[in-house]
Amino acid sequence: MDLRRRIFLLLLLFSVQLICLVKGNIVFKVQHKFGGRGAGRSALTSFRAHDSFRHGRMLGAVDLPLGGNGQPTDAALYYTKLSIGNPSNDYHVQVDTGSDILWVNCVGCDKCPTKSDLKIALKQYDLKASSTGKAVTCDQDFCSAMFNGQDPDCKVGAFCDYAVTYGDGSRTEGYFVRDDIKLDEVTGNLQTSSMNGSIAFGCSSKQSGELGSSSEAVDGILGFGQANTSVLSQLASSGKVKKIFSHCLDGVKGGGIFAIGQVVQPKVKSTPLVPNEAHYNVVLKSVEVGGGSLDLPTDLSGPGSQRGTIIDSGTTLAYLPDEIYERLMEKVMERQPNLKTQIVEQQFKCFDYSGNVDNGFPVVSFHFEDSLSLTVYPHEYLFKISDEEWCIGWQSSGMQTKDGKEITLLGDIVLSNKLVVYDLENQTIGWTEHNCEFLVLALLLHSQFNFSSLELIVT
Numbered sequence: 261m262d263l264r265r266r267i268f269l270l271l272l273l274f275s276v277q278l279i280c281l282v283k284g285n286i287v288f289k290v291q292h293k294f295g296g297r298g299a300g301r302s303a304l305t306s307f308r309a310h311d312s313f314r315h316g317r318m319l320g321a322v323d324l325p326l327g328g329n330g331q332p333t334d335a336a337l338y339y340t341k342l343s344i345g346n347p348s349n350d351y352h353v354q355v356d357t358g359s360d361i362l363w364v365n366c367v368g369c370d371k372c373p374t375k376s377d378l379k380i381a382l383k384q385y386d387l388k389a390s391s392t393g394k395a396v397t398c399d400q401d402f403c404s405a406m407f408n409g410q411d412p413d414c415k416v417g418a419f420c421d422y423a424v425t426y427g428d429g430s431r432t433e434g435y436f437v438r439d440d441i442k443l444d445e446v447t448g449n450l451q452t453s454s455m456n457g458s459i460a461f462g463c464s465s466k467q468s469g470e471l472g473s474s475s476e477a478v479d480g481i482l483g484f485g486q487a488n489t490s491v492l493s494q495l496a497s498s499g500k501v502k503k504i505f506s507h508c509l510d511g512v513k514g515g516g517i518f519a520i521g522q523v524v525q526p527k528v529k530s531t532p533l534v535p536n537e538a539h540y541n542v543v544l545k546s547v548e549v550g551g552g553s554l555d556l557p558t559d560l561s562g563p564g565s566q567r568g569t570i571i572d573s574g575t576t577l578a579y580l581p582d583e584i585y586e587r588l589m590e591k592v593m594e595r596q597p598n599l600k601t602q603i604v605e606q607q608f609k610c611f612d613y614s615g616n617v618d619n620g621f622p623v624v625s626f627h628f629e630d631s632l633s634l635t636v637y638p639h640e641y642l643f644k645i646s647d648e649e650w651c652i653g654w655q656s657s658g659m660q661t662k663d664g665k666e667i668t669l670l671g672d673i674v675l676s677n678k679l680v681v682y683d684l685e686n687q688t689i690g691w692t693e694h695n696c697e698f699l700v701l702a703l704l705l706h707s708q709f710n711f712s713s714l715e716l717i718v719t
Contacts, residue, residue, distance in 0.1 A: 352378075371467045437461065547624070626674075
């Protein structure tokens with residue numbers, strides 16, 4: 261038995277409990293746009309620019325109720341590959357918990373990107389080339405669900421059109437189509453089977469603004485939002501899966517998995533989602549730094565804060581209201597009174613430190629309704645940009661909803677290396693610590709040995 265197979269079998273023995281979490285699920289391997297938080301100083305500007313771009317889009321949707329189009333965005337942090345049509349073609353799409361629908365660029369699209377700096381080949385969907393593809397018409401149920409009722413100007417047989425304008429002025433427009441999407445379903449005993457789902461999705465025929473930029477271009481967006489028009493909701497309504505999805509993201513080296521369906525193991529404690537919100541919001545009750553509680557203003561943790569804290573895997577950092585940020589930073593730096601910080605890239609607080617950061621800085625814990633806690637270790641909220649230079653991932657948000665409430669938004673730095681489960685059937689979200697890097701490595705090695713593949717990018 262050669263060395264590579266020995267390594268694989270060793271990993272396999274340790275990964276049995278990890279494989280359980282995707283049994284019976286549809287799974288995708290996802291890649292991190294910037295290669296994870298270990299990308300060094302060069303990634304700092306990209307992190308903040310990405311978040312600013314994304315938040316400009318999200319804030320336009322903060323006050324929208326559930327349903328509608330979910331404001332799809334090209335500012336997601338992770339992307340994967342889907343196989344669509346018959347004969348099928350592969351499309352790279354951003355995986356976004358902050359939007360609802362799936363859409364891809366279509367043949368003949370005006371100002372859609374044709375190349376990407378992510379070193380991926382872009383492909384435009386051709387409805388006429390797929391034997392299973394059909395246009396969705398405005399008199400069909402999907403179109404009525406999309407727009408919360410049939411368009412009074414609808415003429416039988418006319419396209420179901422969509423158009424979305426974002427907060428930064430970017431715009432995408434097109435029409436909905438329905439076609440087969442090939443998905444990998446994990447059936448147990450390290451076996452997968454191909455499952456086809458007939459899914460309605462957007463066919464983008466025109467774009468403007470940053471959507472046409474090649475800097476982070478992909479073929480489209482796969483939304484994991486809560487609306488009935490999402491891929492998750494469509495699969496659940498057909499009885500193929502439960503309306504549950506999860507992710508396990510390795511934010512240091514980049515990548516991870518998304519899984520659609522019920523999580524069997526491990527058991528995950530949860531907290532209720534705030535109802536009638538466009539994003540995944542939860543109620544923050546308290547914050548601890550080094551075991552000591554921060555004194556939070558009542559408008560951030562009391563009855564008036566029911567809009568809650570946004571959980572968003574598509575944001576790189578963690579953004580806190582000014583009052584929480586100032587108090588948290590004071591406590592974080594309390595153990596290092598002689599440490600000098602400097603501002604890097606005009607926005608990040610950074611410092612030189614040669615010791616073990618987990619020994620030199622405190623653990624931060626967020627406590628939510630129903631006694632669910634989110635523990636963030638120093639090596640997670642601090643990221644190294646050179647041999648002994650570290651930067652702090654906590655940021656002052658400066659963001660407000662339309663009614664003037666400050667926003668708390670917890671992104672990739674606090675969600676990485678955790679199995680996060682979104683149970684939309686019971687309207688809860690939960691998480692538990694998990695070795696996501698190990699899970700991805702085990703699955704990738706598995707695919708390299710050509711067993712019944714657990715390769716998570718659909719091929």
